[in-house]
Amino acid sequence: MNSDLSFCLFCDIAAGKIPCDQVHSDENFLAFRDISPQAPTHILVIPRQHIGGLTELNQDQAAMAGQLLVLASSIAAKEKLDAPGYRFVINCGQDGGQTVGHLHLHILGGRALGWPPG
Numbered sequence: 001m002n003s004d005l006s007f008c009l010f011c012d013i014a015a016g017k018i019p020c021d022q023v024h025s026d027e028n029f030l031a032f033r034d035i036s037p038q039a040p041t042h043i044l045v046i047p048r049q050h051i052g053g054l055t056e057l058n059q060d061q062a063a064m065a066g067q068l069l070v071l072a073s074s075i076a077a078k079e080k081l082d083a084p085g086y087r088f089v090i091n092c093g094q095d096g097g098q099t100v101g102h103l104h105l106h107i108l109g110g111r112a113l114g115w116p117p118g
């Protein structure tokens with residue numbers, strides 16, 4: 001994670017300051033293709049509101065978290081991933097492999113994904 005607390009990469013992407021390959025945009029959420037795809041389809045879905053990660057989620061954000069899941073599943077369907085299947089991933093903290101400190105959900109699909117994860 002970037003050590004400059006005033007800087008958040010995904011806030012800057014959400015604000016349009018840093019370009020992205022946008023898949024979906026609305027008042028509350030943005031979805032865009034991962035710059036370093038780990039599968040043929042690799043999309044990140046973020047809330048526009050800055051939330052550092054899963055450990056910062058609270059009851060007030062329960063509706064937003066549900067909307068994030070529903071939106072991500074609709075994007076997966078639009079990307080024609082329903083039939084072959086796909087995976088959602090939210091990495092959390094150092095051991096979870098989180099590298100960007102702004103809550104984001106990965107949509108991964110387009111190939112058979114291994115389990116367990118590394």
Ligand code: 5GP
Pocket residue numbers: 009020021032033034035036037044090091097098099100101
């Ligand atoms: P994390 O490792 O935190 O779960 O996921 C962060 C993801 O953000 C990584 O998959 C990484 O490739 C992606 N990423 C990092 N910087 C950028 C960027 O500038 N643009 C886009 N589109 N994705 C990025």
Ligand code: ZN
Pocket residue numbers: 008009010011012049050051101102
């Ligand atoms: Zn942010």
